[in-house]
Amino acid sequence: MKITPTIAKGKLDSAISAISDISWMYSRDPESDFTRERKLPMNSVLRLLLKFSGKSLQNELSTYYISPERVYQNVPTKSAFTQQRQKLLWEGCYALFRSFTDSLQYLKTFDGYRLLACDGSTVSIPRNEEESEYSVKTRDDCRSFNQLHINSLFDIMNRIYVDAIVDPGWNRKESAALITMVNHLNNPESTIVLADRGFEGYKTVAHMIESMINFVIRAKDLDSNGFLHTLHLPLEGEIDIDVNRILTLSRRQIYQNDEKYVWIHRHAFDLWDSSDMYSIRFRLVRIQLSDGSYECLVTNLPRDKFPPKKLKKLYSLRWGIENAYRDLKYTVDLLHFHGKSAHAVLQEIFSSLTMFNYCAYLCVHADILHVSKHTKYRYKVNFANAVGPCRAHLHGSISEMELLGRLRLAPIPIRPDRHIKRRSRIEEQPSREFNYRAS
Numbered sequence: 001m002k003i004t005p006t007i008a009k010g011k012l013d014s015a016i017s018a019i020s021d022i023s024w025m026y027s028r029d030p031e032s033d034f035t036r037e038r039k040l041p042m043n044s045v046l047r048l049l050l051k052f053s054g055k056s057l058q059n060e061l062s063t064y065y066i067s068p069e070r071v072y073q074n075v076p077t078k079s080a081f082t083q084q085r086q087k088l089l090w091e092g093c094y095a096l097f098r099s100f101t102d103s104l105q106y107l108k109t110f111d112g113y114r115l116l117a118c119d120g121s122t123v124s125i126p127r128n129e130e131e132s133e134y135s136v137k138t139r140d141d142c143r144s145f146n147q148l149h150i151n152s153l154f155d156i157m158n159r160i161y162v163d164a165i166v167d168p169g170w171n172r173k174e175s176a177a178l179i180t181m182v183n184h185l186n187n188p189e190s191t192i193v194l195a196d197r198g199f200e201g202y203k204t205v206a207h208m209i210e211s212m213i214n215f216v217i218r219a220k221d222l223d224s225n226g227f228l229h230t231l232h233l234p235l236e237g238e239i240d241i242d243v244n245r246i247l248t249l250s251r252r253q254i255y256q257n258d259e260k261y262v263w264i265h266r267h268a269f270d271l272w273d274s275s276d277m278y279s280i281r282f283r284l285v286r287i288q289l290s291d292g293s294y295e296c297l298v299t300n301l302p303r304d305k306f307p308p309k310k311l312k313k314l315y316s317l318r319w320g321i322e323n324a325y326r327d328l329k330y331t332v333d334l335l336h337f338h339g340k341s342a343h344a345v346l347q348e349i350f351s352s353l354t355m356f357n358y359c360a361y362l363c364v365h366a367d368i369l370h371v372s373k374h375t376k377y378r379y380k381v382n383f384a385n386a387v388g389p390c391r392a393h394l395h396g397s398i399s400e401m402e403l404l405g406r407l408r409l410a411p412i413p414i415r416p417d418r419h420i421k422r423r424s425r426i427e428e429q430p431s432r433e434f435n436y437r438a439s
Contacts, residue, residue, distance in 0.1 A: 003106065003365035005393055005400045012358055012394065015100040016046050019092055026092030033087040039076045040084040046096060048081065049351035050358075051391055054336035057081070064395065085339070090346035097354045101162060102186075104361055108157040110192070110314070111305075113214065115156040116185075117321040118178050118195045122169055123148050123329070123349070126340040134342050136169045148345065151177035152353075153185075153193070154321040159360040159383075161324070161353045166346060174198050179207045188213045192301070194318040200298065201227050202247060202262075203269050205282055209300060210271065216299045216315050221286075228284070228296060230262045238294075239286045240308055249276040287312050324356075331384050332356050359383065359390040366407065377413035385410055 019026065020043040027033035027042075034042045048064055055063075057078050065075045107114065125134065125146045137144040147169025153162040163184055165177040178199050185191055192214040195204075200219040208215045220226025222233050231243060247264045249272070271278055285297045285308050297311055306314065328334050334352040337345050363381040389406040392398045398406075 003361070005362055005366070005390075005403050008358060008362050009394055011103045012050075012100050012354075015096055015103065016043050018099060019043075019046065019096050023092075026089045026095065028087050028089060038084070039074055040081060042088065042092070045081070045084050045088055046093070046351075047395075049085070049093060049347055050355050051395060052333070052336075052338055052348060052351065053391070054333040057338050060338065082339075085344065085347065088347065090343055090350065093347045093350035093354070097161075097350045097357075098163070100354055101160060101357055104158075104160065104357070106365065107155070108364070109190075110157055110317075113190055113192045114187075115314075115317060116153045116162055116191055116193050117156050117318045118151070118153055118181070118193060118199060119318075119321045119325070120149055120151045120172065120174050120177075120198070121325045121329075123150060123334065123345075124169075125337060125342065125345045128340055128342070131342050134168045134170075146342070148342070148349070149174075150349065151181070152321070153178075153181050154324050156194075156317050156320040159320070159324065159364050160357040161328075164350070164353055166349060175201060175204045178204060182208065182211055182213050185211075185213070192216065192314070194315060196318065197226070201268075202264060202280060203271075205298060206269070206271050206278065206280055209280070209282070214299075214301055216297055216301065216311060218315065219296045219298050221294055221296055228298075231284075232259050233284075237286070238288050238308070239284065240303065241284055242281065243284050244279070244281045247278040247280060285311055327383055328352060328356050331387050332359070355387075355391070358394065359387050362386065362390060363407070366404070377415065379411040380414055381407050382410050382412050 020041065023034040023042045024030035040048075048060065051064055052060055061078065061081060062075055109115075125148055127144075127146050128134070131146060134146040134148065135144045136147045149167045149169050149172045150164055151167065151172075151174055152164040154160070155162050163181045165180060167173055167177065175198075178193075178195060182188065182193060189212050193208065193216070195215070195217045197218050197220055200217055204217065205215075219228050222228050222231070222235055231245070233239075233241075244260065245262045246260055247269060248261050249263070249266055251263060266272075269278065283299050283301070283303065285299065287295050287297065287308055289295055295312075295315075297315060299306070299311065301311070332352050332355055334349065337348055339345060339348065360383065363383055363386050366381070386407055389398060389403050393400065393403040
């Protein structure tokens with residue numbers, strides 16, 4: 001079935017209506033909030049949050065309430081919107097994000113598997129001294145700033161975010177967030193989760209196996225301080241072996257002299273049996289890269305269907321989530337917040353994730369580009385050029401034909417084997433100040 005902008009818009013409108021119909025569940029005071037007739041009912045607040053870009057708040061309100069005849073209709077004040085959004089729990093924006101995402105159909109797969117990449121990204125938010133739990137300080141002689149850390153599951157083939165958990169910037173529980181998110185998945189047996197070195201460990205691997213999730217997790221090399229160094233395996237170049245170990249809390253000499261036992265701290269693991277032991281089995285693949293270094297992949301995928309060469313290609317697809325975070329921050333304008341509190345920022349984070357999915361779903365599934373056999377590359381819709389028209393169509397400012405015409409403009413080539421050296425990490429940047437917005 002061909003996905004049209006009208007179908008995607010209908011799914012998002014249905015999700016907004018469903019959340020608004022149970023507004024009491026996502027209100028601070030269910031008995032009074034969103035119960036009276038006002039200019040800004042819950043569905044209008046949700047739509048405004050979806051529409052937010054990098055402009056000033058007054059500009060966002062004015063643009064939303066302008067009619068197709070260019071007539072402004074009872075534009076509410078900034079104070080009125082701020083008071084209404086304070087009544088809305090950020091969980092309502094999360095529920096909208098999940099409801100819309102779960103309604104998407106005809107998703108693409110990789111050999112019948114849905115590929116989900118897991119990664120995290122830090123976002124600086126407006127400084128608020130009253131919210132010390134979000135305060136971060138890199139040095140003793142510098143001023144503190146506020147941050148959030150977004151952990152997400154990203155569907156690589158369809159370019160949509162499946163789930164997200166937000167932690168305070170100083171308390172990044174990435175492995176715990178991954179375990180929580182995979183427990184929310186439907187049809188885990190037809191899913192492959194790809195994760196980087198920040199998610200390695202016996203606890204993560206054990207929970208994946210218990211949840212029947214297929215996974216490929218990159219781990220630090222055998223001679224590093226990662227969890228693989230406890231295996232005591234020799235460095236023999238490329239390897240593809242099955243690892244069987246028994247995790248134990250005991251430090252008895254009989255266990256320390258036997259390599260099949262691995263001592264682990266009680267707080268680093270939570271699946272102990274009655275004897276305070278746990279048997280774990282996984283596949284370890286060590287692959288040599290083009291620069292001569294080695295990369296270790298921990299997985300439970302079968303060897304006959306996923307040989308090392310295919311695993312290497314599969315893991316390389318994880319880079320899609322890095323590009324998605326860039327588009328989320330700079331194209332969807334996640335970094336331009338319109339509220340100072342962490343509660344307001346959480347509303348805008350999940351609203352931005354919903355808008356990202358809405359635009360990406362159209363870009364991937366609209367099938368509007370004419371394929372030519374005489375070009376060097378295949379082409380795809382330019383996501384950077386698609387966000388603005390998609391927002392306008394959702395608002396009703398442009399027709400479906402105009403949206404499709406603008407999506408066809410300036411497509412970009414698909415270069416699957418392109419490699420660009422990653423820049424080194426720079427110092428944390430502050431949030432975008434409210435005085436420096438397009439008015």
